[in-house]
Amino acid sequence: MKTIYNMVIFLLAIHTTCFGQATANKWNPSYHFYPSGDPTGLFYLDGRYFNNWGSAASTDFVHWQFTSQRKNSMQARQLLRDPAISESIKDSLRRQMVRLGGSGSIILDHNNASGLGKNGHPPLLSFWHNEARPFRTQGIGLAYSNDTATTWTRYEKYPILDINSREFRDPKVFRHEKTGKWIMAIGWAEVPKILFFRSDNLIDWELMSEFGPWGATNGVWECVELFPVAVDDNPDNIKWLMVHSVQPFNGQYFVGEFDGERFVMDPDFVQQYTFEQYRPEGDILFNFEQGIDDWKMEGNAFVQSPSSQALYRQGAIMGKEGKFFLNSFHKEMTSTGQITSPEFTISQDFINFKIGGGYAPNKESVNLLINDRIVRSETGRNSNNLQWASWDVTEYRGQKAQIKVIDDMVDGYGCIYADHFVLSNKAADTTDLEKSFWIDYGPDFFAVRAWNNYAPQEKRNIWTAWMSSWRYTGEEPVGGIQSIPREVKLKTFPEGIRLIQQPVKELQSLRKKQMKTIAHTFDGLWIPVGIKPASNAYELIVEFENVDAKEFGLKLCVGNKEKTIVGYNVDTEELYVDRRDSGFDEFIGLFPKINKGPLKNRYGKVKLHIFVDNCSIEVFANDGETTISSKIYPDPASTGIEFFAGKGQVKVTSANLYELDSIHLHDDLK
Numbered sequence: 001m002k003t004i005y006n007m008v009i010f011l012l013a014i015h016t017t018c019f020g021q022a023t024a025n026k027w028n029p030s031y032h033f034y035p036s037g038d039p040t041g042l043f044y045l046d047g048r049y050f051n052n053w054g055s056a057a058s059t060d061f062v063h064w065q066f067t068s069q070r071k072n073s074m075q076a077r078q079l080l081r082d083p084a085i086s087e088s089i090k091d092s093l094r095r096q097m098v099r100l101g102g103s104g105s106i107i108l109d110h111n112n113a114s115g116l117g118k119n120g121h122p123p124l125l126s127f128w129h130n131e132a133r134p135f136r137t138q139g140i141g142l143a144y145s146n147d148t149a150t151t152w153t154r155y156e157k158y159p160i161l162d163i164n165s166r167e168f169r170d171p172k173v174f175r176h177e178k179t180g181k182w183i184m185a186i187g188w189a190e191v192p193k194i195l196f197f198r199s200d201n202l203i204d205w206e207l208m209s210e211f212g213p214w215g216a217t218n219g220v221w222e223c224v225e226l227f228p229v230a231v232d233d234n235p236d237n238i239k240w241l242m243v244h245s246v247q248p249f250n251g252q253y254f255v256g257e258f259d260g261e262r263f264v265m266d267p268d269f270v271q272q273y274t275f276e277q278y279r280p281e282g283d284i285l286f287n288f289e290q291g292i293d294d295w296k297m298e299g300n301a302f303v304q305s306p307s308s309q310a311l312y313r314q315g316a317i318m319g320k321e322g323k324f325f326l327n328s329f330h331k332e333m334t335s336t337g338q339i340t341s342p343e344f345t346i347s348q349d350f351i352n353f354k355i356g357g358g359y360a361p362n363k364e365s366v367n368l369l370i371n372d373r374i375v376r377s378e379t380g381r382n383s384n385n386l387q388w389a390s391w392d393v394t395e396y397r398g399q400k401a402q403i404k405v406i407d408d409m410v411d412g413y414g415c416i417y418a419d420h421f422v423l424s425n426k427a428a429d430t431t432d433l434e435k436s437f438w439i440d441y442g443p444d445f446f447a448v449r450a451w452n453n454y455a456p457q458e459k460r461n462i463w464t465a466w467m468s469s470w471r472y473t474g475e476e477p478v479g480g481i482q483s484i485p486r487e488v489k490l491k492t493f494p495e496g497i498r499l500i501q502q503p504v505k506e507l508q509s510l511r512k513k514q515m516k517t518i519a520h521t522f523d524g525l526w527i528p529v530g531i532k533p534a535s536n537a538y539e540l541i542v543e544f545e546n547v548d549a550k551e552f553g554l555k556l557c558v559g560n561k562e563k564t565i566v567g568y569n570v571d572t573e574e575l576y577v578d579r580r581d582s583g584f585d586e587f588i589g590l591f592p593k594i595n596k597g598p599l600k601n602r603y604g605k606v607k608l609h610i611f612v613d614n615c616s617i618e619v620f621a622n623d624g625e626t627t628i629s630s631k632i633y634p635d636p637a638s639t640g641i642e643f644f645a646g647k648g649q650v651k652v653t654s655a656n657l658y659e660l661d662s663i664h665l666h667d668d669l670k
Contacts, residue, residue, distance in 0.1 A: 025477055026636050027615035030537035030662040031510055032467070033064055033482035038170075038223065038447035039464045040103035041126060044454050045148060051482075053106065053126065054149025056665070060506040061462060061485040066668050069149050094154065103223060104128035104140075105173040106149070107202075107452055113182070114202040116144040116155070124149055125202055127184070129169040132159075136313050138168045140186070142203065161197065161205045165190065167316045170223045173202075174452060179260035185224040187244055190316035192221035194244060196263070209262040211242075214254065214273045215436035218319035218385050219246035223447040226258060227461055231490045231497055239266070239490055239497065241461075243439055245447050248383045248470035249432055251439040255490065255497050268496045275435060279321065280352045280388065282424030285344055286403065288324040292339065299337020301328035301407040301415075317417065319386035321354060325419035328357070328364075328407035333415045340369070341403040341421075349394045351376075352428035354386040356417035359471070359590055363409050364416040368393070369402040379416075381590060382471035386419055388428040439499065441597025442577060442629035443469050444616070445483060461488040462504060467616055467629060475587040476631065478615045483629055491625075493600075502624040503609065511539065511658040521547060521651040526643040531657050533639050539658045540610045540641075546570060546601070548648035556612060557582065557632065558640030564632050566619055567644075568599065568606050575599040575621045575628060583634035599626040605653075613660075 028034065033051060041053035048057040055070035076093045079085050104127045109117065117123040124145040129138045139159025143152045162168075167189030176183050176198075184197040184205060193212040197205040212221070223245040231237040240258040245251040254273075256265040265273070288306035297303070306324035310317050314329045326339065351368065357380035358364040368376035368391060376391040393401075407416050422428075433441070439448060450463035468480040484507060489500040517528045531540075536557055544552055553567030565578035579585075580592040599606070599621050609620040614636070619628045643652060 038103040039449045041106040042451045043106045127171045176260040187221040189220040216434040252436040280428040282422040285421040296340045301335040301337035302339045321420035329415045338406045348423040353421040354419040356386040358414040390427040445629040472588045500624045510660040513659045515657040517655045523649045542655045545651040549645040549650040550647035552645040552650040555642040557634035559638030562638045582632040
């Protein structure tokens with residue numbers, strides 16, 4: 001497998017795909033927006049909601065049609081790839097495109113503050129990021145349109161904002177009504193922080209303040225969203241909700257106040273976000289703070305190790321312990337080699353360490369050697385972030401051992417990182433998600449974006465996200481779709497104000513045939529006769545009453561030895577989606593896994609609102625208190641639905657399934 005670990009290259013690759021052709025595929029979604037990378041450039045104008053830089057439009061967030069802007073962009077991209085086209089023509093084409101790089105915002109310049117409008121009509125302004133060579137620093141660009149996003153003109157000055165960073169992207173631009181200023185919020189990924197700028201004319205920007213780091217800091221911060229929300233639907237109690245993505249995981253959120261200059265988190269959130277970063281206890285074997293002079297090096301992959309920061313043209317490295325770590329990115333991942341530690345004695349039951357880089361077993365790996373034989377091995381997880389890994393070495397206690405780190409990717413791009421090897425009597429916590437308030441607890445809900453403005457009568461905040469993962473987007477059969485649109489709310493619980501997400505009501509327009517069951521109490525397995533969808537494109541609403549079962553839930557997309565399990569563990573109060581046997585997953589070993597999220601057992605009842613669409617599943621528990629979004633690839637014939645209960649009985653008080661109609665969006669590409 002050829003994997004690109006430079007996140008800048010990866011970023012540009014995925015954003016290019018959002019304008020690419022949809023491939024004929026048995027897993028293509030039926031009612032999700034597709035094809036798509038990040039949902040970006042979302043705005044409302046003249047009765048229509050626009051998506052992906054104006055390339056598609058809708059009146060209800062659900063039914064989409066591609067616009068002429070998409071055709072123009074596709075034609076321009078085709079010409080840019082033509083070697084017969086002169087550079088002067090290509091440069092002219094680039095200047096007419098909505099953006100030249102990654103994600104960002106489109107706003108309606110109501111009062112023509114930029115001076116870029118014509119004939120008294122306000123222009124649309126597009127803010128995006130691009131990279132500048134040779135160091136791939138990222139700056140913010142501007143383009144404008146005076147024909148409802150049909151054609152665009154690149155502003156003469158580029159960049160309009162630059163802080164000389166390789167990790168400065170995804171600008172969120174909006175107007176702050178109380179101060180009358182335009183605000184730009186951007187993730188400064190390598191710190192990690194969020195920076196706030198203001199402007200009067202949308203061209204010249206002044207830094208106002210910084211926020212962070214808080215919560216999940218082992219991932220790259222990007223794709224900021226910030227807007228006011230009425231708590232408990234009370235217009236007299238307004239809080240500001242700020243979210244940002246944490247690459248490559250998901251996104252975290254904060255609740256507080258924004259006065260047009262600074263975002264200040266509520267005291268309740270400050271208290272709950274104030275904690276010690278996790279680090280397993282034990283005896284440090286190697287932490288690289290004093291160099292690697294006693295390690296044996298072969299080849300040149302590790303000649304710039306230990307590194308204290310990202311190397312030339314390398315993306316931000318997050319999650320390292322201390323200052324230094326092993327890093328094989330030398331010569332932009334074109335080098336190979338290995339490095340072997342001095343001998344040590346295994347004196348405790350576990351070896352815990354941090355690892356990052358490419359997923360390539362045996363090619364990119366950290367290995368435990370005993371008598372020159374590999375007895376344990378760990379590869380990266382397709383991420384620039386270092387995460388904890390753990391080996392149980394109980395059987396080798398008292399024996400001599402060595403650590404060998406290998407970079408042997410001679411047929412493609414790759415690198416491996418390692419740090420902070422610790423002997424311990426307890427395994428490290430190797431879960432992906434750090435302690436934080438996460439937007440979603442699935443692996444495929446990233447780069448969430450809300451519409452920048454709405455119809456005059458619309459009072460909701462609505463967002464959508466990219467359903468894929470940096471770890472396998474170039475490998476999976478359906479590279480990227482957008483989640484169903486969700487209404488965003490804040491609700492007060494006994495533990496404080498929390499984020500709530502609910503499917504927009506407009507999705508009900510897709511409902512076709514309804515199937516339902518009567519109330520039923522059971523233990524073990526129950527297969528209701530009345531619920532059997534014709535395909536894996538449906539909505540399912542089930543309400544459970546926990547009689548005394550310790551675990552219960554559903555098995556979906558069942559057949560051909562396949563199943564996706566949506567369950568609830570009563571003792572741990574966790575919702576989970578298990579896709580280990582969900583279907584096709586041979587494209588990468590990282591795909592099969594269980595994803596879990598906290599869900600309070602408040603009333604002895606659990607409501608699951610589930611959307612299945614050929615290659616995806618989105619679970620909303622207890623009216624959106626917890627959500628888990630995941631890609632899956634079941635055989636189209638695997639449409640069975642089963643209910644289960646373990647260690648006791650559970651009551652299904654109601655179950656309603658609606659087969660959902662297709663929006664036929666990707667058919668427009670033919």
